[in-house]
Amino acid sequence: EAGVAQSPRYKIIEKRQSVAFWCNPISGHATLYWYQQILGQGPKLLIQFQNNGVVDDSQLPKDRFSAERLKGVDSTLKIQPAKLEDSAVYLCASSLYGLAVNNEQFFGPGTRLTVL
């Protein structure tokens, strides 16, 4: 079974530029998560989708971050404009049913973003 795919693996941009990350979850997984992992910290949830609807985006900086999950499969996370503090690894995870009590999240390899 293929795992969670993410691209690109690395991205370097100047501040105020825009950037987009792509995630392809495991086939059949209804729930998709985007986490931000700043160096030296644990991952923090940015947004969670159940199929193509948003379940939780309370920690997403909506003035610059946006995300979509068209057709309930792939997802794109965008930052516009980027700030220095956005430098982090962006992890995508998926699970069969996000709201079920016994439900494992599978993580992708992440995208390492460096903002100069």
Add this chain to the structure above:
Amino acid sequence: AQTVTQSQPEMSVQEAETVTLSCTYDTSESDYYLFWYKQPPSRQMILVIRQEAYKQQNATENRFSVNFQKAAKSFSLKISDSQLGDAAMYFCAYRNPRYNQGGKLIFGQGTELSVKP
């Protein structure tokens, strides 16, 4: 709000020895889930072990076991017979199973484990 704290930024163990990683958490819930995840340098996060709060018995998975102290809100991970492949960042995580919490994981800051040959 729920929080997870890992007070050991770095730990080291000799190959074949045993090491214990500490984790404490704060919650007002009585039912929840706790996890230990492993993140090798390649960055793919892997689930190591899971504990349901309503279960008194500590979870075990081969060389990995936990010491779950619900009253003390403590959840430590013991790795027995450490192997070179165990070297990684380990994260403790909490999950609130309530429907309206969405199932998100709340992570600690991580403990970097090195294994000496």
